[in-house]
Amino acid sequence: MSSPFASLAFAKPVVDVEPLGGGGMILRSPEPLLPYERHLGEMLRAAAAEAPERDFLCERAGDDGWRRLTYGQARRDIDAVAASLLARGLGHGGAEDARVMILSGNSIDSALLTLGAMQAGVTVVPVSPAYSLMSEDHVKLRTIFRQIRPALVYVEHAPPFAKALAALPMDGIELFYGKTPPADGSDAAPFSELLATTPGPEVEAAFAAIGPDHVGKILFTSGSTGQPKGVLNTQRMMCANQQQILQASPHLAEVPPVIVDWLPWNHTFGGNHNFNLVLKHKGTLYIDEGKPAPGLIEKSVAAYREIAPTHYFNVPGGFALFLPYLESDPAFRDHFFSRLRLIFYAASALPQDLWKRVEALSVAARKERVVMVSSWGATETAPAVTAVHWEIDRAGIIGLPLPGAELKFVPSGEKLEMRVRGPNVTPGYLDRADLTAEAFDADGFYRIGDAGRLADPSAPEKGVVFDGRVSEDFKLTSGTWVHVGALRIAALEAAAPYLQDVVVAGQDRDEIGLIAWPNLAACKTLTGEGEAAAIVASPALRETITAAFAGYNRRNPGASVRIPRLVLQTVPPSIDANEITDKGYINQRAVLEQRAGEVARLFAETPDDAVIVIAD
Known part of the structure; x- marks a missing residue:
């Protein structure tokens, strides 16, 4: 029971x-x-009025525990940020199409900037840090920058973003940093400068002017079929x-x-x-x-x-x-x-x-x-x-x-x-x-x-x-539909916990194959410590996976669900090639396109030793 x-x-x-x-x-x-x-600012002010001493946001403060921001302090800081932006001619009464671009990850200061900008009528554009820190070519970042034409750019720590910032046409655009200034001494102001303006009636006028249809933020999708698209979030x-x-x-x-x-x-x-x-x-x-x-x-x-x-x-x-x-x-x-x-x-x-x-x-x-x-x-x-x-x-x-x-x-x-x-x-x-x-x-x-x-x-x-x-499913040469989403979950369950993710291949072929990434932490319980290539080649791991899928295939003999072969990957999915988002979602189509050689290897008439073939 x-x-x-x-x-x-x-x-x-x-x-x-x-x-x-x-x-x-x-x-x-x-x-x-x-x-x-009507807008998120009303939520914030209601919380500040009802629970001003309650912690709203907390972040690590090195060895000093947590930096804590109460709702009462958040209200004061957000009003100050809004006043600073309005004083720059951004938002209500000024450049009403103004946008703030946030390149770094979650932090208290980026939250204050987000809510303060929205309260001023300025649209916020938080961009995946991976486009700055994990990308080699910064193509996605530059594409987004050209689309939004920001008036202000924010980073928490400037040095890690130096290459990304150098790839952007920053002339005439204010750069603010939260904790660490640029290492090369380039022009940037501390976020505290945005907190120094005393709010006046202009903040209340902007607050009152924001309506439900105002675009509060623009979120860029991960670009599974090309460059990212800016989704308007009202x-x-x-x-x-x-x-x-x-x-x-x-x-x-x-x-x-x-x-x-x-x-x-x-x-x-x-x-x-x-x-x-x-x-x-x-x-x-x-x-x-x-x-x-x-x-x-x-x-x-x-x-x-x-x-x-x-x-x-x-x-x-x-x-x-x-x-x-x-x-x-x-x-x-x-x-x-x-x-x-x-x-x-x-x-x-x-x-x-x-x-x-x-x-x-x-x-x-x-x-x-x-x-x-x-x-x-x-x-x-x-x-x-x-x-x-x-x-x-x-x-x-x-x-x-x-x-x-x-x-x-x-x-x-x-x-x-x-x-x-x-x-x-x-x-x-x-x-x-x-x-x-x-x-x-x-x-x-x-x-x-x-x-x-x-x-x-x-x-x-x-x-x-x-x-x-809908777009991921495909047919085998027999005309049988393969439902990718359900099969992916079944494959991960069959080999749990040794696979981190899989992509299902086999369109216009006789049978299904998997491109798979190992869960290295779990695999090490079988293989011991080692580099990814050694773990993937380990007989213990290959035998375990073979046995797992042999059992799965006995329970699922149909062509649309049976998994006769797979190949383990040592190269992580690439964010530049759209294979993965920074949240970890695998893009099925992009992987199959970018790893066409692995797909060919997987379905070779005489597969090499890297391909795990599940015997009948």
Whole structure:
């Protein structure tokens, strides 16, 4: 018998279904969307008035513990930043199309700049630090810079960004730094300068002038099919989405959330869902300087050893690297779960193996299962369209449409393509009327590109199941469809925990093959320490993976799911080549294009020794 769930207040799962011709349908919540704030500044001021001494944001301060920013201080600093920008002729009453570009990662100062700029009517553009720090050619960074034409650029520490800044035409553009000035003495001002202006009536006038349709930020997508696109994020989108989430999950209003979060603010998961959720509910966000990567996950673990969260948000790759620390240390496990109310994953599908391990840890720590849920959406939807707001016992369900959102299903091959309409949907892309027109159908639904289906057509209230990307599926030479999203998860579960990610190959071929990246930390438990090439070549690892997929193939003999061969990679996916985002999402199509040689190797009539062939 399963352990009980910890009690949590959710809205009842209900949905209205409107059938459409040809097998399609529209799902809607019967609950109306209630009023919400005009802009994020109203959220901040409400929190500052109600809980001025509560910590809003905390970040590491070297050996001195945490730098803490209360809501009261945040209100004062944000007003000062807004006053400084207005004094420069930016925003309300001046250059109303002015933009601020943030190149570095999450920090208290970048948050103050973000909220202060929005309050002045200046649009904020947080850019992936990887475009500056991991790129060799800075093509994406220069493309974004040309598109947004910023009036001001911000970096937390200037020296690591020296090459990136040198690649940009910075003449006439102010550069601000948070903690470390440029090493070469080039012109830059400290962020503290923006805090030195005394706010006056011009700040209140700007605050009052901001409406729901003002573009608060521009988030650039990861450019899976080319250079990044600038997604306009209005205040309406961001504020409506937080109200939508609250109505589905009223427990959020019961206890101010305390989260430790690494998810980057240049992405919608971290920058809209999590940051705005903390702000909406007057909670506390500890900025995690780690991330799910070898050498950095340890920083996340150190933060969680100090801070027991009320809510845990992560991508599946983050779960995979974090769980071993909880499993090997009962005291840490018990501390982590001590006040945890909700576990949330998004951005990609969670393998069931990880789900079961999380539940086992929860039961060991609490004798009950902390509720695990997911949501689904996109950068263009700020981000949540659907959410799970009931107890579930396995991964895969992405929930039901939130109040105010409409989810249309349109037949596409063997799948149902999902399209979205609602107040949380973007008005379009920066300076790309062509892309904006292509993105919406004749009824105004945004074409998100994902497929879904009802978990139980006879009981739609059981929710929607994510069914992969419409464009990723392909046919074998036999005409059999291969559903990439489901197969990827099945492959990761079959070889857990030894594979970090896989790309499914085989279009117009007789059988399926995998390009796979090893989870080096897990593999070292089999092979011992060593470089990636030695680990991948290890007989122990290859035999283990072979045995895992041989068992999987016996259970799944069909051509559309059977995995006869794979090749392990030692070269990480490249951000410059669009193979991966800095959040860790693998771009299936880009990998297959960039690694055409590996694909040919995989399907060679006589494969070389690097290819693992799974015998019948």
